[in-house]
Amino acid sequence: MNLAIEKATGQQVAIKAVNIMRICELNKERHILREKELLHDLKHPNIIQLFTTFKDDKNLYFVFEIGPNGTLDDLIKVLKGNITEEIVKIMFAQLINF
Numbered sequence: 771m772n773l774a775i776e777k778a779t780g781q782q783v784a785i786k787a788v789n790i791m792r793i794c795e796l797n798k799e800r801h802i803l804r805e806k807e808l809l810h811d812l813k814h815p816n817i818i819q820l821f822t823t824f825k826d827d828k829n830l831y832f833v834f835e836i837g838p839n840g841t842l843d844d845l846i847k848v849l850k851g852n853i854t855e856e857i858v859k860i861m862f863a864q865l866i867n868f
Contacts, residue, residue: 771841776821776833783821786832790825802830 771784793802809820809832819835846853 771834773836782836784818784834784836786834787829788832789829791828793830806832 771786774783774785775781776783788802793799806820806823813819818837821833821835823833824831849857
């Protein structure tokens with residue numbers, strides 16, 4: 771993920787770039803379209819919002835809101851992969867009411 775500033779609003783966003791050629795090589799066209807549909811339809815305060823998607827000749831781009839506490843990947847790096855059961859319970863406790 772890369773960070774960028776949305777020009778119209780000045781809001782910081784995260785951009786995920788997916789190589790189109792790689793998607794085709796792996797026969798994942800349906801998967802990436804399904805991912806887009808699911809992310810577009812998911813609306814919940816505990817799920818990062820997908821703002822928009824676009825493409826150029828090489829990549830598909832997913833534009834997301836920024837997570838206020840970083841990403842799960844950030845947490846894993848900080849904890850050096852040592853995520854305890856207690857941490858997982860805390861992380862997913864709010865999703866029970868989803």
